[in-house]
Amino acid sequence: MVARRCGLDALEQRRIYRAGLLHDIGKLGVSNLILDKDGPLTDEEREKVEQHPRYTLDILERVSAFRGFARTAALHHEKLDGSGYPFGYDGEELDLSARILVVSDIYDALSSDRPYRKGMVEPVITGILERDRGTRLCPIALDALHAVREELATRSRRDLGTM
Numbered sequence: 740m741v742a743r744r745c746g747l748d749a750l751e752q753r754r755i756y757r758a759g760l761l762h763d764i765g766k767l768g769v770s771n772l773i774l775d776k777d778g779p780l781t782d783e784e785r786e787k788v789e790q791h792p793r794y795t796l797d798i799l800e801r802v803s804a805f806r807g808f809a810r811t812a813a814l815h816h817e818k819l820d821g822s823g824y825p826f827g828y829d830g831e832e833l834d835l836s837a838r839i840l841v842v843s844d845i846y847d848a849l850s851s852d853r854p855y856r857k858g859m860v861e862p863v864i865t866g867i868l869e870r871d872r873g874t875r876l877c878p879i880a881l882d883a884l885h886a887v888r889e890e891l892a893t894r895s896r897r898d899l900g901t902m
Contacts, residue, residue: 754808
């Protein structure tokens with residue numbers, strides 16, 4: 740939905756959707772003892788977790804049907820200012836598709852329950868995302884994400900009103 744809101748064609752929307760489905764497949768290369776840990780990670784554990792996008796790239800590039808979106812999927816923790824991981828790419832190296840996946844992944848991570856915390860409420864999520872607008876996160880992708888969130892909230896309110 741965010742890709743559509745950004746004006747990307749149906750083929751690119753499908754590529755981003757598939758990248759989104761498989762972006763964390765590289766976590767298969769990280770121990771469940773780390774992924775399911777109920778508490779803060781050690782520096783060594785964090786380094787291992789931060790390699791999962793590299794593993795995602797390695798896995799997806801091996802399957803011909805996935806090669807077309809492997810790079811996009813692997814860039815889901817990169818940031819405009821180069822502070823992301825594991826590649827440290829900056830905005831010049833991140834196309835709009837990667838930027839969309841970054842903000843969508845962050846939104847999903849913040850709004851979802853985790854073993855170590857409950858999902859956050861919308862105003863808190865918006866504050867976190869907006870704090871990084873233009874420095875770490877793409878304003879175009881953020882605007883599209885916020886528009887989609889509002890559209891879904893409006894639909895939900897409308898549906899609740901018809902019950």
